[in-house]
Amino acid sequence: MSHCLTARSIDHVILERGEVANSWKTERWDSLRLLTPNWMSRLPGYQYEGDDPDGFLTMPETIAFIERYAGAISAPVRTRTRVTSATRLDDGYLVATDNGEWRCRSLVVATGACNVPALPPVAEALPPAIQALTSREYRNPGRLEPGGVLVVGASASGTQIAEEIQHSGRPVTLAVGEHIRSPRVYRGRDIKWWMDAAGVLDDRYDEVDDIGRARNVPSLQLAGSKDRRTVDLNRLTGLGVRLVGRLAGIADGNAQFSGSLRNQCELSDLKMNRLLERIDAWATEHGLDGEVDPPQRFEPTRVDASPPLGIDLRRGEIRTVVWATGFHPDYSWLQAPVLDRKGRIRHDGGIVESPGMYLLGIPFLRRRRSSLIDGAASDARDLADHLARYLDHRTVGSGA
């Protein structure tokens, strides 16, 4: 956004509570790599230029990438400046920080979708003897106690964490609710290459069936790794991970799992196959069938006939619980009537109801691509255009 504003000669400042790339530096586990291949690390006027376009950036590499970008575009960043409130004024916003106040005509909220771990209410009932941590606090298996681990949540974070903890010799039970399965590589190309090429990532927020639903779907079960491996439930089962249904309750120290595991896996397999069908149709239509590997369908997710419905958490079998149950944004600092009853900002593709306010960097903001680094360019460009028109209009208006 800063790049787009600079290109339009709009004076601006970026307020950052910590350092540039703060959440990448402080809220990620050690082995994590980006879920998108390197060639997809594209920002306005800047992109990955290393020698491994099909690889996946590690966290230190991601941090360096973002830091270099901040330097390259001379972003006017005020680091160590935490916004404590933003209040609507007649002609703009008053932004209070722990490092002075700012008045601005326009405000872009780019605080992300992952501020507060979304723990299920049952988390409170976890017996205190069990070590509990969120996917944001988790760093590596070595920091966990020896013994069994219950990972709750089977999206990108939960499946990756389950895999590496299982490898460490701690037996993992994975509680699986709604999730979306995906191969890493399909017909010889990265799944993100297909989604990019076939236009899946360009599906627009005002054209999909149910945008409320689209913004809430879990992340694809993807991992970035050197061997570009698929980390789906079948792989985890093969490694010895035990699958159970969604964690539905904890009563008297007993974890209770939903009996819906089979259907969750069925829904996920069907959804994956619909994506693969869309890709295959696109490949045929664009004459790629001779160039890439033939279409492929994957073994359905294997589910035990009777997965366990409960585990006694006081028995010592489970020593640690990792909550990989997603996040909520935190807009508690925002003093403007723009939140819906679930605390989300009401907006139309990032244009917030409050004049001059914009939202950037949340899932499916304007396109499916919006949740990726690669989505920032098109979203920022669209919103910067709107913002520039808004400021022009205001200037004319106030001059009249």
Add this chain to the structure above:
Amino acid sequence: MPVTKQPVDNGVNVQALLDARQALTDAPAGAKFKWRAKCEWVRGTHSRSTIENFYGLGDEQKHRTKFTYEADHPEIFASEDHGATPVEIVLAGLASCLTAGVAAVAQNRGIQLHSVTATIEGGMDIQGILGIDSDVRNGFDGIKVIYDIKADATPEEIRAIVAQSQKRSAVYDVITNPTNVTVEVR
């Protein structure tokens, strides 16, 4: 001769459902429902339940007529078999709920149904209810539902409808997830 596509009609008013969804998104208090039944002991294991009133959309509501359900146990339980066993009524509830969902989802997806049959079976080891073995639970050790569906759709589309129906089913949720139950005596 040109073929005119018949409009899909499974007898589900999807528009009314979608309208209700929108209205209740804007006024979530109206979405709070209370479902009720009254059960009277007759004799032995025979009881008679009646269902007439419920609460929803911010007000007391009434079925068009009062519905009555007899429940009993079969003769091999030394009962008189005046009605289905309560666990069979639970199975009927699950099958009805999923089947209603199949119809609604199919309608919403523009798929014409011709026939839908659910065959449902719940396994139970009655050592639990008889108190023979405390390690055996009272309830089902598993429930299996098999659908036979004839529709203008591919097998994949039909599987997707059945999966979506489970995802949105109240009885499926009641059975697959724990629910706090409070029983009091007045």
